[in-house]
Amino acid sequence: MIRFDSVTKTYPGQNRPALDGITVEILRGEFVFLVGASGSGKSSFLRLILKEEKPTAGSIHVLGQDLRRISSRKVPFFRRNLGVVFQDFRLLPNKNVFDNVAFALRVIGKSRGYIQTAVPETLKLVGLDGKAKRMPHELSGGEQQRVAIARAIVNKPQILLADEPTGNLDPVTSAGIMTLLERINAGGTTVIMATHEAGIVDQMQRRVIELSSGEVVRDARSAGYALSHEVMDLPIHADGVPGAVAAAVAAEAATDAATEPAPPAAAAVQSEPAPAAAAPEPKPKPKRRGLGRRRSAEPVDAPAAAPVSAPAAAPAAADVPTPEAPAEAAAAVEAPEERPTPAEPPTVTAAAPKVTPQMMRDAPPLYVEPEVTDEVTEEAAAITAAATAPVEPLGTGDRAKADAAASVDDDADGPPGRPAPPVSGRQSANLTLAERLGLRSPAGPRPGDDDQEVGPVK
Ligand SMILES: Nc1ncnc2c1ncn2[C@@H]1O[C@H](COP(=O)(O)OP(=O)(O)OP(=O)(O)O)[C@@H](O)[C@H]1O
Numbered sequence: 001m002i003r004f005d006s007v008t009k010t011y012p013g014q015n016r017p018a019l020d021g022i023t024v025e026i027l028r029g030e031f032v033f034l035v036g037a038s039g040s041g042k043s044s045f046l047r048l049i050l051k052e053e054k055p056t057a058g059s060i061h062v063l064g065q066d067l068r069r070i071s072s073r074k075v076p077f078f079r080r081n082l083g084v085v086f087q088d089f090r091l092l093p094n095k096n097v098f099d100n101v102a103f104a105l106r107v108i109g110k111s112r113g114y115i116q117t118a119v120p121e122t123l124k125l126v127g128l129d130g131k132a133k134r135m136p137h138e139l140s141g142g143e144q145q146r147v148a149i150a151r152a153i154v155n156k157p158q159i160l161l162a163d164e165p166t167g168n169l170d171p172v173t174s175a176g177i178m179t180l181l182e183r184i185n186a187g188g189t190t191v192i193m194a195t196h197e198a199g200i201v202d203q204m205q206r207r208v209i210e211l212s213s214g215e216v217v218r219d220a221r222s223a224g225y226a227l228s229h230e231v232m233d234l235p236i237h238a239d240g241v242p243g244a245v246a247a248a249v250a251a252e253a254a255t256d257a258a259t260e261p262a263p264p265a266a267a268a269v270q271s272e273p274a275p276a277a278a279a280p281e282p283k284p285k286p287k288r289r290g291l292g293r294r295r296s297a298e299p300v301d302a303p304a305a306a307p308v309s310a311p312a313a314a315p316a317a318a319d320v321p322t323p324e325a326p327a328e329a330a331a332a333v334e335a336p337e338e339r340p341t342p343a344e345p346p347t348v349t350a351a352a353p354k355v356t357p358q359m360m361r362d363a364p365p366l367y368v369e370p371e372v373t374d375e376v377t378e379e380a381a382a383i384t385a386a387a388t389a390p391v392e393p394l395g396t397g398d399r400a401k402a403d404a405a406a407s408v409d410d411d412a413d414g415p416p417g418r419p420a421p422p423v424s425g426r427q428s429a430n431l432t433l434a435e436r437l438g439l440r441s442p443a444g445p446r447p448g449d450d451d452q453e454v455g456p457v458k
Contacts, residue, residue: 001030001063001159001190002025002026002049002060002062002063002159002192003024003025003026003060003061004022004023004024004025004058004059005023005058005061006022006023006057006058006059007019007021007048007057007058007060008020008021008022008057008058009044009048009055010056016213017214018041018044019041019044019045019048019211019215020214020215021215022041022045022058022214022215022216023216024209024216024219026190028158028188028190029188029189029190030190030191030206031181031182031190031204031206032190032191032192032193032208033193033194033195033201033206033207033208033209034046034195034209034211035195035196035201035208035210035211036212036217040211040212040213040214041211041213041214042163042211043163043194044214045211046084046161046163046192046194048060048067049062049082049159049192050079050084051075051079054068062078062082062159063078063158063159065078080108080155081158082157082159082160082161083151083152083153083155083157083159083160083161084152084160084161084162084163085148085149085152085162085163085165086148086163086164086165087164087165087167087168088168089136089141089144089145089148089168091136091147092136093135093136094135095135095136096132096133096134096135097123097128097131097132097133097135097136097139097147098119098120098123098133100136100147100151101119101122101123101147101150101151101154102115102154103151104154104155105118105154108155118154119150119154120132122150122153123150125150125153126146126149126153126180127146127176127180128143128146128147131143141168141169142169142173142174142177145168145173145177146177146180148165149177149180149184153184153189157189158189158190159189159190159192160185160191160192162191162193162194163193164194164196165177165181165195166178166195166197166200167195167196167197171199174197174200175200178203178204182204207219207220207221208220208221
């Protein structure tokens, strides 16, 4: 689904590459944590997937497409397969919750009827039912991030990229966001999340790709409950499914089929309480790994570990996760079944419900496809115009200055007609919100091009 082959990215004016010969493959349906110290290259990795930046060397394939072969004008179409969530939410402050989410559909010309169905369904999915008319400033940080996630998934992307999505949130609220991301992943969406937060990574027990100075220094995957709970180091880059992964997935699926009667994701999406799913099978405490290994001096009962575990176990069956609610969080924290055995290090008190390949296959879609005819509307044109207002640049301070100083790249495969300006480092720092979300071409509309990405074509 995503493949980096010997990818190096060196920004203009920099001596050291931000990414240095990265070779890695991410499979469909995976939940991958991208971890590493500040400056290790996590955001660069995500920006390359988005084609916001071009590699200096090497090749990147996303969804079967060689990114080198996607012209600038086709980039917005390509990005519709990718949802993006940022640390700072990036909501439109003057639009209410509904309109913030609807924005992602309006700029691509979805009909009013489609939007009226899809947006409430998505808000319900992220636990914001009933808050459609709130303005962003009337929401908590966690709720704002849920709006941003709703906006990212309302168009049903195949891949969700999350750059430090919990970076501005407290641990309990972060846990709710992680539960939500897990549910989205259970619906079949591949999730790649950059994070510094060791507690979350340890808790979730998903694949971890660790970067250090632009290199992959660790690529590890939990073996699941049924196996020995040893971390397996994956062969970095293999054609097709790596053998170790295939074996682990098969073993995990077989065991989960025998031990877990109700897929929690399905129960959650269908809004039907499923008590059996709310209490995951007790399982041995997994070993710490990834960031945990590097931060082993952390207090074992640090606040980051316990609260993360609490909502992760409960909301999967509760349809609308409300991790911000103190009562629910407290109740979940008291869940008695998830204490580690004495032989294990007491770093994690409960594990998030494990989403198995079988669950992903069985999970219903994120929401029911609206039956309303998808028509281009006049409204989209107005919204598109409004969507061009500049937003906060990608970077500020030194990085922004570096971007401003960056020379403009060439893009050899520009379209016919009016040439599409390439997305250079400088442009990347000044993209509008719509462009950052992959909804509008930096090149703007081209006369005579019926395949427009910016709204209705008359
Ligand atoms: N536009 C840019 N121009 C010049 N250098 C850049 C640019 N973007 C990133 N870098 C440099 O590339 C390296 C990797 O940065 P990147 O933002 O990818 O790291 P990160 O792991 O995401 O860091 P953080 O966790 O702090 O966000 C850093 O040295 C950074 O200064």
